[in-house]
Amino acid sequence: MEETKFIINGNEYLPLRDVVFNTLRDAILTGKLIPGERLMENQLADKLGVSRTPVREALRMLALENLVELVPRKGAQVLDMSEKDIINILEVRDALESLATSIACKKMSKEMLQQLKLVEAEFEQAIEVNDLERIIQLDEDFHDLILESTENDKLSHIYQNLRIQLYRYRMAHLKVDSSIPAIIAHHRGILRAIENHDAEEGATVAHGHIKYHTEFILRSIHNK
Amino acid sequence: MEETKFIINGNEYLPLRDVVFNTLRDAILTGKLIPGERLMENQLADKLGVSRTPVREALRMLALENLVELVPRKGAQVLDMSEKDIINILEVRDALESLATSIACKKMSKEMLQQLKLVEAEFEQAIEVNDLERIIQLDEDFHDLILESTENDKLSHIYQNLRIQLYRYRMAHLKVDSSIPAIIAHHRGILRAIENHDAEEGATVAHGHIKYHTEFILRSIHNK
DNA sequence: AGATAAAACAATGTATACAGTATTATTAAG
DNA sequence: CTTAATAATACTGTATACATTGTTTTATCT
Numbered sequence: 285m286e287e288t289k290f291i292i293n294g295n296e297y298l299p300l301r302d303v304v305f306n307t308l309r310d311a312i313l314t315g316k317l318i319p320g321e322r323l324m325e326n327q328l329a330d331k332l333g334v335s336r337t338p339v340r341e342a343l344r345m346l347a348l349e350n351l352v353e354l355v356p357r358k359g360a361q362v363l364d365m366s367e368k369d370i371i372n373i374l375e376v377r378d379a380l381e382s383l384a385t386s387i388a389c390k391k392m393s394k395e396m397l398q399q400l401k402l403v404e405a406e407f408e409q410a411i412e413v414n415d416l417e418r419i420i421q422l423d424e425d426f427h428d429l430i431l432e433s434t435e436n437d438k439l440s441h442i443y444q445n446l447r448i449q450l451y452r453y454r455m456a457h458l459k460v461d462s463s464i465p466a467i468i469a470h471h472r473g474i475l476r477a478i479e480n481h482d483a484e485e486g487a488t489v490a491h492g493h494i495k496y497h498t499e500f501i502l503r504s505i506h507n508k
Numbered sequence: 509m510e511e512t513k514f515i516i517n518g519n520e521y522l523p524l525r526d527v528v529f530n531t532l533r534d535a536i537l538t539g540k541l542i543p544g545e546r547l548m549e550n551q552l553a554d555k556l557g558v559s560r561t562p563v564r565e566a567l568r569m570l571a572l573e574n575l576v577e578l579v580p581r582k583g584a585q586v587l588d589m590s591e592k593d594i595i596n597i598l599e600v601r602d603a604l605e606s607l608a609t610s611i612a613c614k615k616m617s618k619e620m621l622q623q624l625k626l627v628e629a630e631f632e633q634a635i636e637v638n639d640l641e642r643i644i645q646l647d648e649d650f651h652d653l654i655l656e657s658t659e660n661d662k663l664s665h666i667y668q669n670l671r672i673q674l675y676r677y678r679m680a681h682l683k684v685d686s687s688i689p690a691i692i693a694h695h696r697g698i699l700r701a702i703e704n705h706d707a708e709e710g711a712t713v714a715h716g717h718i719k720y721h722t723e724f725i726l727r728s729i730h731n732k
Numbered sequence: 733a734g735a736t737a738a739a740a741c742a743a744t745g746t747a748t749a750c751a752g753t754a755t756t757a758t759t760a761a762g
Numbered sequence: 763c764t765t766a767a768t769a770a771t772a773c774t775g776t777a778t779a780c781a782t783t784g785t786t787t788t789a790t791c792t
Contacts, residue, residue: 297580297581299580299581299744299745299746300745300746301745301746324772324773324774325773325774326772326773326774329747334746334747335746335747335748336746336747336748336774337745337746337747337748338745338746338747340565340774340775341564341565341568344565344568344569345568345572348569348572356521356523356774356775357521357523357752357753357754357773357774357775358754358773358774359754359773359774369661369662372660372661372662372663373662375607375611375660375662375663376604376607376660376662376663376666378607379603379604379606379607380600380603380604382603383599383600383602383603387599436596436599436600437593437596438593438596438597438599438600438670439596439599439600442600442666446662523774523775523776524775524776525775525776548742548743548744549743549744550742550743550744553777558776558777559776559777559778560744560776560777560778561775561776561777561778562775562776562777564744564745580744580745581743581744581745581782581783581784582743582744582784583743583744
């Protein structure tokens with residue numbers, strides 16, 4: 285052994301465009317960059333300590349995630365969503381969540397169902413101790429598991445994208461205590477449907493879940 | 509009037525990246541670029557007479573349309589779809605087509621329905637004279653009108669993207685004469701459901717339509 | 733001859749420079 | 763003082779140059 289290179293991990297390299305992309309996306313989703321705000325390439329490049337090239341590419345990625353609006357020769361700005369947009373997204377999400385749940389009812393493995401039950405238990409536990417961060421995370425995990433069980437990458441990808449777009453309105457949902465019991469009921473209903481391999485029932489419950497979610501988000505927007 | 513600039517139209521400017529994007533997309537969809545083929549930035553730039561910059565941006569756009577695969581530091585290649593991918597896409601498309609049709613049943617205007625009937629009439633006429641190009645175009649128009657009536661841009665956008673991905677397998681569908689009668693029956697069923705504002709019926713017929721379509725595409729792949 | 737290492741090459745990643753166009757500020761005219 | 767024209771500025775669009783990495787070829791050793 286003459287010389288060994290210190291390769292910690294096979295793949296810890298990330299192109300700058302992805303770093304910039306992640307940074308900007310995070311800033312948008314957490315509200316550090318507000319809707320309508322202009323995003324200038326030079327300015328961002330300076331602030332992030334990179335050149336314009338990766339910034340440009342990151343902006344284009346964000347545009348295709350529907351987080352940024354790009355007008356040729358004018359520039360980019362953080363996309364502002366109208367109520368109509370939100371309704372539209374939820375309409376699609378409804379159909380996809382129903383689809384995912386009904387597929388899950390058909391082909392989720394026993395092991396995965398076990399895991400799902402575990403997540404649900406932790407979810408309800410997190411509610412007991414009022415750990416908001418954890419509640420949100422586990423709710424996401426719950427839906428992720430269902431998506432994963434569909435073994436449909438396209439479906440997962442589209443769904444995730446819709447979720448990202450609604451991310452900014454996510455807090456408003458679970459923050460309100462009164463919505464919690466309904467959500468638990470929905471989750472349990474979905475679990476039951478999966479356990480019984482009842483695809484129709486699963487789709488119905490999922491539909492109700494999103495409908496409930498929709499009304500909540502809309503209400504929270506109106507109260508702003 | 510001292511000097512007038514010749515601005516033919518308010519907006520006929522297209523960034524080079526979009527020109528490249530359109531060119532490459534067309535080449536992929538029509539099979540001039542085959543799945544698995546490597547796409548090298550320099551080579552493409554030379555061939556198209558532009559620099560690498562717009563080519564890079566176009567490639568990234570294609571990647572987010574799922575037509576090209578991008579591996580960091582390795583390069584781009586035309587994405588090859590597995591049968592599993594096609595099934596997955598059709599699974600999602602099924603849900604979205606059903607959604608779109610049921611919405612159309614609820615809120616398509618009289619004028620639009622009239623237009624839809626017109627398209628269907630022309631469609632059946634094109635079949636009579638066996639004008640394949642026109643048949644395909646009118647089938648697309650039919651579905652586009654339904655999408656438009658949903659007044660849901662997000663839904664339309666996602667659906668179009670799925671369609672693009674299946675574009676390469678589109679011919680195989682309508683080319684086969686025996687499938688035509690079923691398609692006509694489906695279209696007429698959808699028309700009837702819209703006319704009766706029967707959302708449930710619309711979703712059901714749409715579902716059957718896509719299911720039929722799915723089987724056809726799969727069969728044509730297997731016979732290759 | 734086969735395998736391994738080194739070097740040459742080719743492609744992507746990133747930065748920068750220049751060109752063209754919107755926008756803003758400034759100045760002149762009414 | 764308002765408005766229109768013009769100049770200045772700031773931004774995006776595109777090209778190119780350099781850096782880094784992955785791949786292939788060639789040479790050397792067993």
